[in-house]
Amino acid sequence: MDIYGTYRQTMDKVMQDLADRIRAGGNPSGHDKLYEHLSCRIKSDESAREKLRRKGLEESTENALLKLKDTIGLRIVCRFVDDVYECVRLIRELPGLRVVKEKDYIHDAKPNGYRSYHMVIEVTVDEEDVAGNNPGHYFAEIQLRTIAMDTWAALEHELKYKKDISNQEMIVRELRRCANDLAACDISMQTLRKLILS
Ligand code: 0O2
Numbered sequence: 380m381d382i383y384g385t386y387r388q389t390m391d392k393v394m395q396d397l398a399d400r401i402r403a404g405g406n407p408s409g410h411d412k413l414y415e416h417l418s419c420r421i422k423s424d425e426s427a428r429e430k431l432r433r434k435g436l437e438e439s440t441e442n443a444l445l446k447l448k449d450t451i452g453l454r455i456v457c458r459f460v461d462d463v464y465e466c467v468r469l470i471r472e473l474p475g476l477r478v479v480k481e482k483d484y485i486h487d488a489k490p491n492g493y494r495s496y497h498m499v500i501e502v503t504v505d506e507e508d509v510a511g512n513n514p515g516h517y518f519a520e521i522q523l524r525t526i527a528m529d530t531w532a533a534l535e536h537e538l539k540y541k542k543d544i545s546n547q548e549m550i551v552r553e554l555r556r557c558a559n560d561l562a563a564c565d566i567s568m569q570t571l572r573k574l575i576l577s
Contacts (some may be wrong), residue, residue, distance in 0.1 A: 380506070381386060381424035381429060382424050382427050382438065382439075382440060382443045383421070383424075383427075383440060383443060383444065383450070384440045385420070386440065386444060386508070386509055388515070389419065389504060389506040389507075389508075389515070389517065390421055390450065390451055390517060392420065392493070392504070393451055393502050393504055393517045393519065394419050394420075394451045394453070394519065395419075396502075396504075397419075397451075397453060397473075397476075397519060398417060398419050398453060399469065400473055401417060401453070401466075401469070401473075402417060404469045404473070405417070405466060405469065413454050413457065413462050413466050413469070414455045414456060414457045414458075414462060414466055414523075415457060415458055415526055416456050417453065417454070417455050417456075418453070418454050419451075419453045420452055421450060421451060421544070422447070422449060422450045422451075422452060423454075427442065427447060427450055429444050430447055431443065431446070431447065436444070437540055440509060441509050441510075444509040444517070444518075445509060445510070445518075447518075447519075448479070448480070448499045448518040448519075448520055449499070449519075449520035450518070451517060451518065451519035451520070452519065452520050452521075452522070453519060453520070453521045453522070454521075454522045454523075454524075454529075455475075455521065455522070455523045455524075456523075456524060456526055456529045457523065457524070457526070458524070458525065458526060458568075458570055459523055459525065459565070459568060460485065460525055460565050460566070460569050461569055462525075463485065463523045463524065463525060464496075466523055467481075467496055467498065467512075467523060470498060470500070470521060475502060475503050475504075476500045476501065476502045476503070477500065477501045477503075478498055478499070478500050479499045479500060479501050479518070480497075480498070480499040481496070481498050481499075482496070482497040482498065483496055484496065484497065485524075485528070487549055488558065488562070490555075491535070491551065491554065491555060491557070491558075492531065492535075492554055492555040492556075492557070492558025492559060493531075493532060493535065493551050494524065494528045494531075494558065494562060495522050495523065495524040495532065496522070496523040496524065496529055497520060497521070497522055497523075498520070498521045498523070499518060499520050500518070500519050500520075500521065501516050501517070501518055502516070502517050502518075502519060503515070503516055504516075504517060520570065525565050527561040527562075527564055527565050528561065528562075530561070530563070531554075531557060531558050531561055534554075535554055538550065538554070
C-alpha cells in the first residue's frame with residue numbers, strides 16, 4: 380500500500396469527478412472549447428515522500444493528505460491567456476469546492492520565467508477523510524497555463540534534473556529570455572484573436 384493508505388480510492392474519485400466537471404463546463408455546446416487539454420494525476424508515492432522529507436515532515440498518511448496540497452493535481456492547458464482566466468472563473472463557481480489559495484504566476488512570473496495560474500482547492504466529498512470527517516475534505520492543486528507556458532515548463536522541468544550541465548548560468552538566462560519571448564507571443568496571439576473575432 381502507498382503513503383495514501385485506504386484514502387487512495389477516494390482521491391482517485393475526487394480527481395475524476397473534478398476533471399469530469401471541468402470538462403463539462405469547459406466544453407460549452409456551440410462555443411469553442413475553453414482549453415486545449417486537461418490532464419490529472421495522483422502524486423506518486425515516491426514523489427510525495429520526497430516532498431515531505433524536503434519540507435522536514437514525517438512520512439505519514441496524515442501529512443501527505445493534509446500538509447501536501449498537490450497530491451491530487453490537475454493541469455489545464457489553454458490556447459489563449461484570456462481562456463486561462465475564464466477557466467479560473469468556471470472553477471471558482473463549481474459547487475462543493477472552496478478555493479484555499481491562488482497564485483497568479485502569469486501576472487507575476489517567477490524570476491526564472493515560470494508562468495502559470497495555480498489554485499489550491501478543498502473538495503467536500505461523501506467519504507471519510509484522514510481527519511475522520513464524513514463528509515470529508517480533500518485538497519487538490521489545479522495548474523492552468525497556455526500552450527506556450529506549458530512547453531516552456533516541460534523543457535525547464537527536464538533540465539532541472541540534469542545537474543551536470545555546463546554553462547548553467549547561460550542556460551538559465553536563455554530560458555528566462557525564451558519565457559519572456561513566449562509571453563510576448565501569447566499577448567500577440569490574444570490580440571490577433573480579438574481582431575479576427577471583432
Ligand atoms: P511536480 O513534480 O510538478 O509536482 P509547494 O512546493 O507546492 O509546497 P508552493 O511554493 O506553493 O509550494 O508551490 P508553487 O510554486 O505554487 O508550485 C508548485 C508546483 O508548480 C510544482 O510542483 C511544479 O509543478 C510547478 N512549478 C512551480 N515553479 C516551477 C518552475 O519554476 N518550473 C516548473 N517547470 N514548474 C514549476 P512540484 O511539487 O515542485 O513538482
